[in-house]
Amino acid sequence: MASPNKLAHVVLKTGQLTTMTEWYLRVLEGRVTFANDALAFLTYDDEHHRVALIATGATEQPGDGHTGLHHAAFTYATLADLLGTYQRLSAEGIRPFWCINHGPTTSMYFEDPDGNHIELQIDNFATEEALYEWFGSGAFEANPIGTQFDPDDLVRRFESGESFDELVKRS
Known part of the structure; x- marks a missing residue:
């Protein structure tokens, strides 16, 4: 197979x-x-x-009462790329409707003109081993959705030089 x-x-x-x-x-x-x-x-x-x-x-726009695709996700190589994209889109009036640190990813969700959702994200762990160690800690099981964040605050913290590990740590 x-x-x-x-x-x-x-x-x-x-x-x-x-x-x-x-x-x-x-x-x-x-x-x-x-x-x-x-x-x-x-x-x-x-x-x-x-x-x-x-x-x-x-x-007809998709809604919670419809079956089908929930969202598609696109991963950026770096937090700088994700935040730069957020700033560019925000300046054009395209704002995320939900920003959440899932644990494995830091994610921003957007709605397209037809109502479909896309996720722009980064991976929070540098290695698979670190990710699976985190999954094994019980943190994901305790909160499988994650914690919301303010994208402007994340940009401010990033620009002030806060470490990547602190920026992607779930609160």
Whole structure:
């Protein structure tokens, strides 16, 4: 048996192809690899597309009463990258609706124009061993959701030189 070696892309149905394309390009600092009136392929790295949008005419937004995808997550290499993205998007009026330190990740959740949720995150542990040691400590079991944080306060603390370990420690 073989497992996949990566998750290649997420495909979303939309009734507002242009608006959604522009939003994902802005948020992910991506580029269009293919687009027409029916679909758009977007990427931000060497994959031919990470997000695809299909114009279906759909207008009903996903909600808690719907089955389906809850959110898609995108991991940044560094806390500086995540916070820089937060500041860039915030300046453009795109603000997260939820910021939470899950333990394994420090995460910011955004809602796209169709109401889909995406998570922008960093990994809080440098090694798998450290992550699994933390899972084994019972901290995640005691609080599997995490602790909320103020992103502006996190930026301030980061810019003041506070250590990475302190910045990503769950309160």
